[in-house]
Amino acid sequence: DQQVKQNSPSLSVQEGRISILNCDYTNSMFDYFLWYKKYPAEGPTFLISISSIKDKNEDGRFTVFLNKSAKHLSLHIVPSQPGDSAVYFCAATYQGGKLIFGQGTELSVKP
């Protein structure tokens, strides 16, 4: 039972363009969402988060959008840089409990 889904295993984008990574969830009780970035041979690192009471959160080049009615969130990276190439995981939680992760999307930013 995959409560958090990232349906695109991979995404390729040209440097300078926008990267859009998508995530869907099924559990309407989730109240907090996080995005993590993972390089090979390293653990995931926290990138950005959003509470269910908001629909947008921005941090520099990274913006997360939340559509509660569609149970959908997306991460926008503008402009994309080669150093952004990594696997991106979205995760959801309820009342600060355990994190439920998606399967990950591998982003490749080409120069």
Next chain:
Amino acid sequence: KAGVTQTPRYLIKTRGQQVTLSCSPISGHRSVSWYQQTPGQGLQFLFEYFSETQRNKGNFPGRFSGRQFSNSRSEMNVSTLELGDSALYLCATRTSGSLETQYFGPGTRLLVL
């Protein structure tokens, strides 16, 4: 400040054996969570320990167990290994605060033959 340390980094075992993985948290972090990462499944939550007590548990069989010591270091044990247990095992540590302050270790890559 030193990061999260996981040992060993790589491990090869055969079916039926058992394995113990270790996680040393960042100084001051009292919560340790364990995750299993496999291709196609992403990261799946195993359990969380806080102050030597299991605070949360995922949907894994009883072959997967853990414990936490008084110095906050944590161990994870898998008994009667199966081929499907081959994965990257990650631990993440934090203070009692928000999940944004959770830091992951580099993981232990387990291969079961």
